[in-house]
Amino acid sequence: MHDITLGWHTTIYPFYYILGMLLAFLSVFMLVWYIVIKILKIKKERYEGQINIANLVFCILSTVLLASYVSELVMALYSGYINEQFSFLNRAIGPYWILYMVLMWLPLLLTQFFWRKKYRVNINLALFIIFMFNLQLWSERIYVIVNSLL
Numbered sequence: 225m226h227d228i229t230l231g232w233h234t235t236i237y238p239f240y241y242i243l244g245m246l247l248a249f250l251s252v253f254m255l256v257w258y259i260v261i262k263i264l265k266i267k268k269e270r271y272e273g274q275i276n277i278a279n280l281v282f283c284i285l286s287t288v289l290l291a292s293y294v295s296e297l298v299m300a301l302y303s304g305y306i307n308e309q310f311s312f313l314n315r316a317i318g319p320y321w322i323l324y325m326v327l328m329w330l331p332l333l334l335t336q337f338f339w340r341k342k343y344r345v346n347i348n349l350a351l352f353i354i355f356m357f358n359l360q361l362w363s364e365r366i367y368v369i370v371n372s373l374l
Contacts (some may be wrong), residue, residue, distance in 0.1 A: 258351040283338035
């Protein structure tokens with residue numbers, strides 16, 4: 225169940241990867257969609273229902289992704305496998321701890337605004353949150369590769 229290379233661990237959550245891919249696609253699509261809305265100055269009445277549903281789905285999926293991050297951390301800490309424990313502790317308190325905190329807390333803190341309809345239909349806030357979430361998804365890929373090569 226464990227890999228001998230630090231950081232390249234296995235997980236019991238196969239939907240973790242599919243969810244990450246789905247969120248990456250959805251966030252890029254939504255980012256382009258929101259930019260087009262801003263550039264073309266489309267009236268709020270035309271997109272309010274769609275943006276409401278899209279942001280709510282995005283909020284639910286990002287919350288599930290964060291739950292899988294946390295459960296993966298708990299699994300590693302309670303696994304009893306020294307290499308896996310070192311890998312995760314090195315991520316949390318090692319040289320790249322700031323990037324790890326951004327990776328863990330950015331989706332939690334920012335996307336939780338979408339639970340309220342007032343914030344879900346605000347195009348400026350949605351554009352900012354989706355842009356930051358795109359940065360988080362790409363920083364996750366960079367982080368896993370760089371941290372695993374240490």
